[in-house]
Amino acid sequence: MKKFVLIVASLVLVFSTFVTVVGQGYTKEPADAKIITLGVAGTAYASLHPGVRGGTFYASSISGPKKWNDVTAHETSTTMCTGMMLRGLTTLNPITLAIEPELAKSWDVSKDGLTITFHLRQGIKWSDGQPFTADDVIFTYNDLYLNKDVKTDTRDVLQLPDKSFPVVTKVDDYTVKVTTAVVFRPILASLAANILPKHALAQDVHKLNPKVPAGNFNTTWGLSTPPSELVGMGPYIVSSYTPDQNIVMVRNPYYYHYDSNGTQLPYFDKYVILIVASQDVSLLKFQNGELDALGIRATDVPILMPQAARKHYNVLVKPDVPNYGTTWVGINQDIGLKEGTHTDLRALFRNLAFRKAIAYSIDKQTIIKNLFNGLGVPQWSPVSYLSPFFAGRDSYGGPVTEKDAVIFPYDLKKAASLLDSIGIVDTNGDGWRDYKDGKTVEITLTTNSGNTLREGECLIISNDLRKIGLKVTFTPVAFNTLVNQLFSSTGEMILLGLTGGPEPNNGANVYRSSGGLHFWHYSGKTDPTEVEKQVDQLLKEGVSTLDNNKAFAIYKKYQLLLASQDLGLVYLVNGSFTYAYYDKVGNAGVSSPVSTPSANGGITDICYFK
Amino acid sequence: MKLSGLRALVVVACAVALLSVLGLGYTVSNLETIASNELIPEISAAAGMALASSYASTMTAAALEDMAVNGRTIGLRTAASGALAILYRTKTEDELTAIITGTADPMIRAAAINSMVIYLVSTKSDKKDFKLTDYLKGLATTGKTHEMRLAAAEAYYFANRGKLKAADLEAQAAKSDSDELAYAAGETLAGFYLSFDAKTQAQLEDLAINGKTKGMRVAGSIALASLLIKSDKTANDFETTLLSIAGTKTAAYRNAYKIALAERFGS
Numbered sequence A: 001m002k003k004f005v006l007i008v009a010s011l012v013l014v015f016s017t018f019v020t021v022v023g024q025g026y027t028k029e030p031a032d033a034k035i036i037t038l039g040v041a042g043t044a045y046a047s048l049h050p051g052v053r054g055g056t057f058y059a060s061s062i063s064g065p066k067k068w069n070d071v072t073a074h075e076t077s078t079t080m081c082t083g084m085m086l087r088g089l090t091t092l093n094p095i096t097l098a099i100e101p102e103l104a105k106s107w108d109v110s111k112d113g114l115t116i117t118f119h120l121r122q123g124i125k126w127s128d129g130q131p132f133t134a135d136d137v138i139f140t141y142n143d144l145y146l147n148k149d150v151k152t153d154t155r156d157v158l159q160l161p162d163k164s165f166p167v168v169t170k171v172d173d174y175t176v177k178v179t180t181a182v183v184f185r186p187i188l189a190s191l192a193a194n195i196l197p198k199h200a201l202a203q204d205v206h207k208l209n210p211k212v213p214a215g216n217f218n219t220t221w222g223l224s225t226p227p228s229e230l231v232g233m234g235p236y237i238v239s240s241y242t243p244d245q246n247i248v249m250v251r252n253p254y255y256y257h258y259d260s261n262g263t264q265l266p267y268f269d270k271y272v273i274l275i276v277a278s279q280d281v282s283l284l285k286f287q288n289g290e291l292d293a294l295g296i297r298a299t300d301v302p303i304l305m306p307q308a309a310r311k312h313y314n315v316l317v318k319p320d321v322p323n324y325g326t327t328w329v330g331i332n333q334d335i336g337l338k339e340g341t342h343t344d345l346r347a348l349f350r351n352l353a354f355r356k357a358i359a360y361s362i363d364k365q366t367i368i369k370n371l372f373n374g375l376g377v378p379q380w381s382p383v384s385y386l387s388p389f390f391a392g393r394d395s396y397g398g399p400v401t402e403k404d405a406v407i408f409p410y411d412l413k414k415a416a417s418l419l420d421s422i423g424i425v426d427t428n429g430d431g432w433r434d435y436k437d438g439k440t441v442e443i444t445l446t447t448n449s450g451n452t453l454r455e456g457e458c459l460i461i462s463n464d465l466r467k468i469g470l471k472v473t474f475t476p477v478a479f480n481t482l483v484n485q486l487f488s489s490t491g492e493m494i495l496l497g498l499t500g501g502p503e504p505n506n507g508a509n510v511y512r513s514s515g516g517l518h519f520w521h522y523s524g525k526t527d528p529t530e531v532e533k534q535v536d537q538l539l540k541e542g543v544s545t546l547d548n549n550k551a552f553a554i555y556k557k558y559q560l561l562l563a564s565q566d567l568g569l570v571y572l573v574n575g576s577f578t579y580a581y582y583d584k585v586g587n588a589g590v591s592s593p594v595s596t597p598s599a600n601g602g603i604t605d606i607c608y609f610k
Numbered sequence B: 001m002k003l004s005g006l007r008a009l010v011v012v013a014c015a016v017a018l019l020s021v022l023g024l025g026y027t028v029s030n031l032e033t034i035a036s037n038e039l040i041p042e043i044s045a046a047a048g049m050a051l052a053s054s055y056a057s058t059m060t061a062a063a064l065e066d067m068a069v070n071g072r073t074i075g076l077r078t079a080a081s082g083a084l085a086i087l088y089r090t091k092t093e094d095e096l097t098a099i100i101t102g103t104a105d106p107m108i109r110a111a112a113i114n115s116m117v118i119y120l121v122s123t124k125s126d127k128k129d130f131k132l133t134d135y136l137k138g139l140a141t142t143g144k145t146h147e148m149r150l151a152a153a154e155a156y157y158f159a160n161r162g163k164l165k166a167a168d169l170e171a172q173a174a175k176s177d178s179d180e181l182a183y184a185a186g187e188t189l190a191g192f193y194l195s196f197d198a199k200t201q202a203q204l205e206d207l208a209i210n211g212k213t214k215g216m217r218v219a220g221s222i223a224l225a226s227l228l229i230k231s232d233k234t235a236n237d238f239e240t241t242l243l244s245i246a247g248t249k250t251a252a253y254r255n256a257y258k259i260a261l262a263e264r265f266g267s
Helices: A076-085 A134-145 A154-158 A198-204 A279-287 A298-311 A343-349 A352-360 A364-371 A412-421 A452-467 A479-487 A504-511 A530-543 A548-566 B002-024 B028-035 B041-058 B061-070 B074-090 B093-101 B106-111 B113-121 B132-142 B146-159 B166-174 B179-193 B201-210 B214-230 B235-244 B251-265
Strands: A034-036 A056-061 A090-092 A099-101 A104-109 A115-120 A167-172 A175-179 A236-242 A246-251 A257-259 A270-275 A293-295 A313-322 A326-331 A376-378 A442-446 A471-474 A493-498 A569-571 A573-582
Touching: A056 A279, A056 A293, A076 A236, A076 A246, A076 A270, A099 A104, A115 A134, A134 A154, A134 A167, A134 A175, A134 A198, A154 A504, A279 A293, A279 A298, A279 A452, A279 B113, A279 B146, A298 A313, A298 A573, A298 B179, A298 B214, A298 B251, A326 A352, A326 A452, A326 A573, A343 A352, A352 A412, A352 A569, A364 A376, A364 A452, A364 A573, A442 A452, A452 A471, A452 A493, A479 A493, A504 A530, A504 A548, A530 A548, B028 B041, B028 B074, B041 B061, B041 B074, B041 B235, B041 B251, B061 B074, B061 B106, B074 B106, B074 B113, B093 B106, B093 B113, B093 B146, B106 B113, B106 B146, B113 B132, B113 B146, B132 B146, B132 B179, B146 B179, B166 B179, B166 B214, B179 B214, B201 B214, B201 B251, B214 B251, B235 B251
Parallel strands: A034 A257, A056 A270, A442 A471, A442 A493
Antiparallel strands: A090 A099, A104 A115, A115 A175, A167 A175, A236 A246, A246 A270, A293 A573, A313 A573, A326 A493, A326 A569, A376 A573
16 A cells, blocks of 8 residues: 655754664575566566666655654655565555555455455564564554554555444464455555564554653654664665765665565665755766666656767656656645634635636646646546546546546636636736735745746746736745645645555545645544535545446546545646666666656566666 | 876776676777777777776876876877766865866866756855846856856756757757857757657758757757667777768767767777
């Protein structure tokens, strides 16, 4: 399960540089090792090649992690590291996108679909050499994800339609039973949530160790934790972290993935993430050979092409493959609620006509043409274009026809007329629209500084809004400031992005009125709007059927409702998949929106240096 | 004295680099032989380009700086300059600025360009109304040295890349506020000729030879080099072409073959 996380990063607060102590590794391949069938005909990996071990791979991140605690993390700057360190019971195959066994080697589902018995891999170990057992799974679910003392978005995606949660019980050391009170279609996807080591963390959980204060786990595995104390089951573990400079990860000697030749994965000895505060600088560093691969933007393609052949790198451009995830302008309907300020602005933001006016003011085609070099599609739904549940399809997994798409075509006249209709007009002739009391409507539009694409989008949007008399000021701010604004409901209009995936329920932490990332209307948790109530209901219904076709129909309603009647998030544009990597990185050509060598997702550990 | 010191270092370079270059069919020793022969400057320089990474790992900055200035041929000077560009990646902004605007030989100043671009793109200022692109454009026109102006020009087009299309770049490559801006516009334009506004090899060859301005010829040349590298032509083919066009056509056209040959040599 990949819960939606904000594509954000933050400034590093605490300095820590330590060296990790790791075990020696397996003496022989564990019987229950997971075999990645590279080059084996008839498998998902047939077109790939077994590699050789060695070398240091260099990737970059716009910011360092905020913590090492995957359970409480919201942001990709953290999860890109923790995702390397940890694994779940299940996972998405990076090539086929099918759910497949991960820490579980298999499972049985009861006839009524309410009980799943997971058979865990035996003989595999944590990075410190301790055995992995059912106790780790029980600990992770019962004492972390389902423990209300722990702040985690994962609980949102584990919640069942009847508001109960899966019951996770131990059968024996290598068997775990998961029971749900009602049918929960995405249960296998939700159980991809990372498993944490009980032996390393139990003492930090108040429920298990009353000597530590309530909520203690929320600050466990913070940046001040020496990396030597971090333990994982993933391909890499953190070796050192130097704030604002780099994160060095080393191969987990007990990783249980092996290739078809019997070589233990991952292939790289080290995986270094350089912290580069600007995407532009990352691009130049890639061109300079300082990074081995890089997620790029459409505007980077012409810059990279002239040297691609000479410097032996590839520029992957897939115009027909939009990236997963969403970008949007969030309109904060709770602005000033806690503080008792911004009464007029809050009322305006809560008016659907206003939010529609914003939607009509967004010139997606110009954004695509000018900022994406034509490589993008307009976005209107919270569900990713590539998902089989995307409402632009006519049926589950069918072709995208966009027949039912809720499009707000760029129409400034219509936007102006909507503002007129709610009494937001220029009363004093100064060119700016005013509230009914004559005070000018002033709005700040924010995004994270350094992201030139988002800054460009903000400029286009604010320019158009000013054309219709809305006094919008674009102010880029640092990531951590933006994140604070988001979680404290103090930002007015924010342009940002969310990760995405095939399963719509993984967005429950965002779109459910009580979701941990329902940041444009946190007060919906206690006082939901009628539309939010319907959205909550549809989210329930979508997971209550095992029939994907029925689920598709439900999620279609959900998407149409959010896009036409909620508009808490006004969607922008989804860029096509573009990626750059050096020829020397074997297996990198299989990169897709789901997985790339420079971002966690399954192919990181099968890439190698030729 | 300089020569003997240099020779000793080159021997070390051979021993280490043999391992890495042999696989491509060219040893450091082969390449040094080619780089040392300046009969066809482009062939000599291509070998120098291919030697750069080897020299960067085996020679000191001081030795390379000496070689960049006093190397006997353009090939050896190119090798040293290219190697210095690799070593200069760890220099601070102040150190690079001192090199690129100083009185060092142009081959040394040129080595600072790539890394300088990274700093320039990241320039921040507390000045009210500071606009990065304006600053870079100004520096590309008034910078103290050609190399500084070129770094600023490259940074300018990099920072502006989302806003400029092929037509804009064509106009700027044809006529710009400085030679460096025109040149950098041509470099950026080449990317469009290889992607969104793709041109055929024949069109690029024509542009590299008959382009009306240096900027347009650069665009043709750089894009042409990419197509040549992707072709099935061998180093021998490229050498033959360079021999046949020696001193003719345009520098931009010959440069495309030089870059392609350097790639075949293992740069």
